[in-house]
Amino acid sequence: MGGSATSAREPNERLGSWFRRSGWSKGELARQVNRRARHLGAHHISTDTSRVRRWLDGEQPREPIPRILSELFSERFGCVVSVEDLGLRSLPHSAAVSGIDLPWAGPQTVSLISEFSRSDLMLGRRGFLGTSLTMSAGPALIEPMQRWLVPTPASEAAPGARLAALPPQGREGRRLTGLSGPELAQLAETTARFRGWDAQCGGGLRRKAVVGQLHEVTDLLQESQPEPVRRRLFGVTAELSELAGWMSYDIGLQPTAQKYFVLALHAAKEAEDRALGAYVLSQMSRQMIHLGRGEDALELIHLAQYGSRERATARTQAMLYALEARAYATLGQPPKCHRAVRMAEDTFAEIRPGEPEPDWIRFFSEAELHAENAHSYRDLAYVAGRSPTYLSRARPLMERAVRLFADECAADPFGGHQRSYALNLIGMATVHLLGRDAEACAASAGEAMTLAKRLRSERVNNRLRKTWTTARRDFARVPEVVDLSHRLSAELPESEARRAV
Structure with missing residues (x-):
């Protein structure tokens, strides 16, 4: 039924405070809990207004309801609202599915990634694994991540060494002679192909395939491998784990995404790849920006x-500066944001044509640079109360980004960064919205909606819906806004958008 047999004597003031500020009715919250539970495969849950009233009165609901409520309130307020923030209790979980303060050692990293990816595959009903996790933020997040720079003791390295005593014919019939160069190249090529599919289609289409590939690679790491092969395998593992995290983030599974990012950072450390580790941290920073945790985002960047000083390419450094600017904009610090924007532009200009670069950073094109900087100024404009100064900086950058993405996608309709194109059309719509240009806002949002229908990205859907909620409030009588509102209701139904990112 969704509640425990015993009730607390005192009302749950924490839950009550969040509930009152949400603007939801008891019936609406009950419907959202039931809808989310069905997505998770928890069909036994049937919540109603009387049940919600008992929660507010102090009753402690059983799992997975505390996690569901945490997700719903986090989405509603755009920040991390933990189970504890709601005055609720959650069941303890094993190290593989809870917490991020994990051992920085090869064998444990392999074991944790293997167990977590296997659980993700087995608990395959949408998002079920995510309900057993909690988001970490603040010192609980930053302090463990700082340890990625601490050298690993030699005695804890080389997880394959413990299999050295096995006979030449190893587990499941594989010979323990190490992977060949062509095999490693094929793994890298497969990872790059997954990354391309994600950019084209969104995270919802191939996420399970990436998780499956990740699990297979951890099996290889449990076999005896020469040290250079072991490092390369850990690099592939880090890339796949980061991609699994990014795709989870894109479809709204925030705790699952964070767990994969943390595991990816551990794998990058074992690969001795500081630049790749910096990229993983940048993805964690993006997630914190999205959740309104500007200080955490800045710490991670x-x-x-x-x-990654002196180890990252100019393109990677430019990307990090652009995200630093995003974090400063979230915090409402214009001078530091301006400086980071300039550093991003200057460093991007230092990229040498033909410079060898890893596949994971090739996405950061001129279009992405302009898009990030445009979003920084857009965010500053919002923080400063629709400041025309910052809007005048954001608009040309966003227009340039949209044109570049449009050209790329027109050249390759079945490839390219379709999701980035959609997100930046929505970004353009928000710039017009802040500038009080309703017709232009509707035009950009209409183009984004056409793309959104071809993507499997809850992040795109949610940003579009959130932007349009504001547009309907501010321009309820503008014909273009009314027309697009009808189209939005028909083509992006409410039940699809509720799993917001």
């Missing part, structure tokens, strides 16, 4: 910059 500074940690990435410090750890």
